[in-house]
């Protein structure tokens with residue numbers, strides 16, 4: 391049976407409709423300016439939309455032989471809060487056994503206390519959006535410290551400048567590969583030149 395995965399345009403239409411993809415004039419905390427912004431949890435506030443996106447991502451992941459052959463003894467892992475609804479949705483679609491998510495405590499990404507070495511199944515790391523890939527890299531390190539093997543990675547949106555794989559033949563599967571535009575300084579920013587008022591975003 392052929393299982394359809396929504397196209398880039400179909401996913402972008404969902405993200406626009408839910409307010410998760412926004413166009414305008416935004417300034418990141420780093421000071422970079424951009425004409426677009428993703429606030430992904432806005433797409434995951436609607437259960438039906440969340441389900442469509444997670445099922446689509448699960449289909450991209452399931453075609454990987456290493457994943458399909460390891461199911462259901464797999465852990466789905468989120469680097470942070472944004473990926474938690476993705477992790478639960480993908481878990482449901484793949485019928486995977488475990489879910490973990492990391493959180494930042496005093497600036498350091500970590501799992502909850504008492505997650506023991508050797509308990510974590512081979513894992514798929516999932517997130518809602520990969521902008522630089524830093525969160526994913528930190529999570530891969532965490533997982534390896536626990537002695538677990540990373541067999542897959544997936545995200546709803548990946549910025550094209552972010553890594554496309556985790557090395558070791560683990561590609562990052564994405565429903566949307568987005569060509570993000572940034573201006574390091576306001577003086578280069580198209581919208582600043584047009585005099586458009588900027589909106590400051592928190593992440």
Ligand SMILES: [Zn+2]
Pocket residue numbers: 415423424576579580581582583588
């Ligand atoms: Zn600007």
